[in-house]
Amino acid sequence: MPYFKDAEELYRAIGGLFKKLAKDPQIGKKVADAKLIIRFIYKNPDATITIDATKPSEDGYATIHFGECDVKPEIEMSMAADIAHEFWHGKVNLLAALTTGKMKAKGPINKIMKILPILKPAYKLYPEHLKEIGMEDRVIK
Amino acid sequence: MRFVAPTTVYYGESPFEEFVATSGASLERAFIISDRTVSSLGFVDKVVGYLKEGGLKEHRVFDDVPQDSSLRTVEECLEEVKGFSPDIIVAIGGGSVIDTAKAVCLLYTLGGKLSDYEGYGTIEKPIFPLLAIPTTAGTGSEVSFYAVIKDTENRRKIGLVSPYLAPKFAILSPEFTETMPPRVASATGIDALAHALEAYVAVNTNPFAQMFAEKAVSKIFKFLPVSVRDRKNRKANLEMLLSANMAGFAFSLSMVGIVHAIAHAMGGLFGVPHGEAIATIIVPSLEFNAEAVGNLYGELARATGAGKTAEDLIEAVAYLIDSLPVPKKLREVGIAKADLEMIAESALLDGSLVGNPREAGKEDILAILKKAL
Numbered sequence: 411m412p413y414f415k416d417a418e419e420l421y422r423a424i425g426g427l428f429k430k431l432a433k434d435p436q437i438g439k440k441v442a443d444a445k446l447i448i449r450f451i452y453k454n455p456d457a458t459i460t461i462d463a464t465k466p467s468e469d470g471y472a473t474i475h476f477g478e479c480d481v482k483p484e485i486e487m488s489m490a491a492d493i494a495h496e497f498w499h500g501k502v503n504l505l506a507a508l509t510t511g512k513m514k515a516k517g518p519i520n521k522i523m524k525i526l527p528i529l530k531p532a533y534k535l536y537p538e539h540l541k542e543i544g545m546e547d548r549v550i551k
Numbered sequence: 552m553r554f555v556a557p558t559t560v561y562y563g564e565s566p567f568e569e570f571v572a573t574s575g576a577s578l579e580r581a582f583i584i585s586d587r588t589v590s591s592l593g594f595v596d597k598v599v600g601y602l603k604e605g606g607l608k609e610h611r612v613f614d615d616v617p618q619d620s621s622l623r624t625v626e627e628c629l630e631e632v633k634g635f636s637p638d639i640i641v642a643i644g645g646g647s648v649i650d651t652a653k654a655v656c657l658l659y660t661l662g663g664k665l666s667d668y669e670g671y672g673t674i675e676k677p678i679f680p681l682l683a684i685p686t687t688a689g690t691g692s693e694v695s696f697y698a699v700i701k702d703t704e705n706r707r708k709i710g711l712v713s714p715y716l717a718p719k720f721a722i723l724s725p726e727f728t729e730t731m732p733p734r735v736a737s738a739t740g741i742d743a744l745a746h747a748l749e750a751y752v753a754v755n756t757n758p759f760a761q762m763f764a765e766k767a768v769s770k771i772f773k774f775l776p777v778s779v780r781d782r783k784n785r786k787a788n789l790e791m792l793l794s795a796n797m798a799g800f801a802f803s804l805s806m807v808g809i810v811h812a813i814a815h816a817m818g819g820l821f822g823v824p825h826g827e828a829i830a831t832i833i834v835p836s837l838e839f840n841a842e843a844v845g846n847l848y849g850e851l852a853r854a855t856g857a858g859k860t861a862e863d864l865i866e867a868v869a870y871l872i873d874s875l876p877v878p879k880k881l882r883e884v885g886i887a888k889a890d891l892e893m894i895a896e897s898a899l900l901d902g903s904l905v906g907n908p909r910e911a912g913k914e915d916i917l918a919i920l921k922k923a924l
Contacts, residue, residue, distance in 0.1 A: 505755045514672040519710035523902030
């Protein structure tokens with residue numbers, strides 16, 4: 411049984427986390443400094459989130475698009491939505507996921523690797539965020 | 552989890568005979584990719600001679616690959632391959648030549664631009680068969696899942712990672728490595744050593760990577776000094792080819808780490824040859840990692856006969872480097888105290904750092920560099 415029943419749930423959970431990160435003075439600023447446009451393509455449920463860290467907006471240090479958009483990403487990460495959910499809990503090693511094919515990453519390898527340490531502090535925020543939006547039952551213990 | 556080793560490796564005194572007899576590869580039309588130095592040493596003609604025994608009727612040679620292969624070289628070579636329609640592509644050379652051949656095989660099979668395949672897992676089908684014949688014993692490119700090509704126009708490197716990039720065949724023959732000068736043989740051997748040492752403890756290490764790494768380190772301790780001292784020693788040269796090959800498997804199945812991150816920065820900023828950069832920083836880097844890898848360095852010391860502890864292993868590496876004709880300190884490769892900050896900043900952005908077993912910040916890298924000064 412997948413963690414999210416539809417795309418809307420995924421946007422609330424993972425998309426909501428991204429919106430928080432974009433406003434975070436430390437993580438958001440670092441992502442903005444990296445000047446990355448990164449697209450996450452999820453399967454089961456199908457959903458797409460694009461973080462454009464070249465454009466600050468009311469979202470914070472970046473602009474976040476849910477669903478299809480015209481922005482051309484520098485990096486595209488594809489994965490099952492369940493893997494993404496586990497990743498944001500800090501339970502999936504990025505390198506292992508890439509080498510075992512659980513995640514695919516298209517774009518400059520150095521930049522892909524560079525975002526990982528920036529995002530690490532988000533692992534703590536994700537379960538808290540899930541609780542805040544009433545999705546406590548999805549928190550992986 | 553899975554264990555993938557897609558390359559059939561032929562090695563020994565007469566590996567071509569075995570290749571021709573058992574590979575099942577169609578060899579009537581071979582496209583050979585190499586560089587001018589390798590060509591001028593007569594290695595291309597030698598390989599053509601061997602392949603004729605296997606039915607080679609027609610071949611074409613592209614020997615314009617520069618030291619750091621570029622997108623333009625790949626494109627030029629690809630056009631010639633398209634005009635020739637080969638049965639097999641043969642790469643004879645070091646990492647740059649083999650990486651160029653991998654990129655050409657990829658685009659010849661799947662079309663598109665190289666940047667379409669940049670990243671991890673973006674190649675989803677087998678590519679054109681490549682036979683790789685290394686002329687150095689270091690990069691492991693003849694079996695690795697990686698290729699790096701310079702995009703000179705945009706001043707960046709395009710990195711590709713996929714098991715499909717591993718050549719279908721590799722031939723390890725010491726007759727092609729004995730012309731390396733001792734300093735180059737040392738530096739390339741140290742690169743292989745670093746591949747194995749880093750793969751053994753990387754964050755995603757695994758029993759298969761460790762198995763290859765262990766054997767590679769063991770052989771390098773034993774045979775690198777002999778191979779450097781006596782460049783015509785066929786046995787030592789073959790053992791070094793095997794070591795580099797196993798180290799190539801090891802880091803393809805696992806990852807490299809901080810040593811490669813710093814060496815890439817030194818190469819990119821100051822043009823320090825990769826193996827020489829590694830020689831100057833490997834010992835303080837191992838010391839830095841030692842407290843994060845548990846018993847792994849001790850296990851490796853025991854398995855390779857270097858001793859019993861992490862300290863024994865590090866001492867064996869330091870002793871090996873001391874015995875080789877390579878720079879031992881950063882100042883010997885022209886790096887001064889004022890350059891360290893820049894190197895540390897660049898190393899921090901290197902993808903290899905993610906594989907390192909101990910998280911490293913700028914201050915950690917600076918501390919390693921200061922020790923190496």
